[in-house]
């Protein structure tokens with residue numbers, strides 16, 4: 207207990223002299239009343255408090271030391287709905303999330319009996335659930351009802367599931383006023399959004415659609431019945447909600463491949479860092495409750511941080527994404543360091559002045575400045591940030607198009623060779639390609655592990671080690687890159703095991719120790735892969751890889767027993 211002269215005792219209301227030392231949010235007149243209050247307070251006594259500052263707004267701060275892997279808090283979503291921003295392919299896909307349970311379903315088959323929006327079956331339990339479809343079903347009933355079920359294009363144009371999370375948020379005001387208040391208190395950046403591309407997009411995609419199809423009919427109904435149904439239901443509030451979602455939403459990846467967008471009152475207060483100290487997962491069987499866990503030891507006074515952007519993008523790209531969607535400039539240790547923690551993750555090979563070549567690397571002079579020059583560490587050559595942006599965009603598109611086209615090993619290697627002329631070997635575009643390549647060597651037809659030459663196996667191990675080194679520098683406690691790291695470790699072990707199996711067949715007894723030590727190393731990589739993958743078991747890829755790791759652990763264990 208710590209002394210605190212302000213506040214009132216939570217039990218008797220008299221002037222308090224002490225504060226709960228764990229959470230600092232409740233006061234007592236003395237030890238007796240604190241003990242009495244514990245039954246209630248233990249449910250809300252958390253190792254952090256909500257703090258506020260001018261630049262960050264609200265944030266969460268540890269009020270005591272928190273050990274790595276401690277679950278810091280859990281919380282139910284304020285709102286959860288289908289993915290709110292679709293890519294081009296998803297926009298034209300006839301497979302949409304069921305409005306009741308979000309399982310994939312085909313438009314034009316089953317529907318909700320009341321509003322006729324697509325469902326996985328007409329008896330999906332989510333259709334009746336007041337926290338799920340029950341929230342928006344009454345208002346969807348105000349929309350048109352007569353679309354030819356065989357006209358898939360018309361059905362898709364009308365059943366815009368990407369707007370549902372906005373509508374669900376709006377409907378909180380009617381059924382859950384406390385939650386509505388929590389939602390409306392969230393950061394929306396509504397002023398910064400005025401006139402922006404984001405706002406134009408929200409207007410076209412969401413606001414005008416919801417106004418025309420549901421909110422204008424609702425207003426007409428209100429006039430007709432002379433009864434107010436929704437206090438706040440104009441375009442302005444819809445834009446504010448779009449800003450709140452854009453700033454705060456969290457993705458939930460379902461095991462069936464669908465993605466949801468969700469908002470959480472407390473979890474959404476965590477600030478961003480490119481070196482986050484927390485990670486989170488969702489309970490898919492319990493209303494998508496979030497668990498926020500310490501990714502490393504956290505000291506009292508540290509802010510609780512997650513990452514809003516992609517750890518495997520270079521600083522320029524992360525900064526642009528954060529500025530555009532979240533309206534701030536990240537100043538974390540990685541963003542301030544031109545080498546990005548010694549990885550050279552954005553490094554460009556210097557082409558040198560016209561008459562000579564240079565082996566230097568170009569990095570941003572001031573990585574926090576939008577328009578910084580990129581300077582060579584060996585010669586006076588410099589290029590401006592626009593040129594770098596252009597180069598990275600062109601190369602990024604080339605990588606993306608190739609990877610989306612089910613490429614062959616030869617095609618990936620050709621692109622790696624081409625881009626390596628311009629980029630540092632750890633550059634994020636090359637990282638992406640190499641991460642795919644190590645998984646293809648050993649699994650593609652004609653390149654199964656047993657087909658690979660020893661040289662290819664050693665090359666796979668070396669590339670994997672380089673990728674792991676980058677991951678360990680960018681994310682020293684594997685808070686965010688668990689899946690990538692587990693994949694790399696698995697590839698390293700499979701190539702190492704195959705290589706050493708071959709050595710064992712041809713080696714004399716003297717080499718047995720060396721082979722045994724290599725297999726032991728492979729076993730340790732598998733153990734690490736299993737450990738880091740714990741954070742990803744709620745994802746499809748994570749659970750599949752976990753099964754593969756279990757099999758490998760067993761077979762490598764047997765091999766070690768046979769070898770020693």
Ligand SMILES: C[S@@+](CC[C@H](N)C(=O)[O-])C[C@H]1O[C@@H](n2cnc3c(N)ncnc32)[C@H](O)[C@@H]1O
Pocket residue numbers: 261262263264265391392393395453454474475476477478479531532533534535536537
């Ligand atoms: C998800 S919200 C976090 C909660 C928010 N601070 C609030 O008051 O509700 C994201 C917003 O918080 C602020 N923010 C988060 N991390 C930040 C950081 N590292 N630096 C500056 N601002 C940050 C930005 O305004 C950002 O758009």
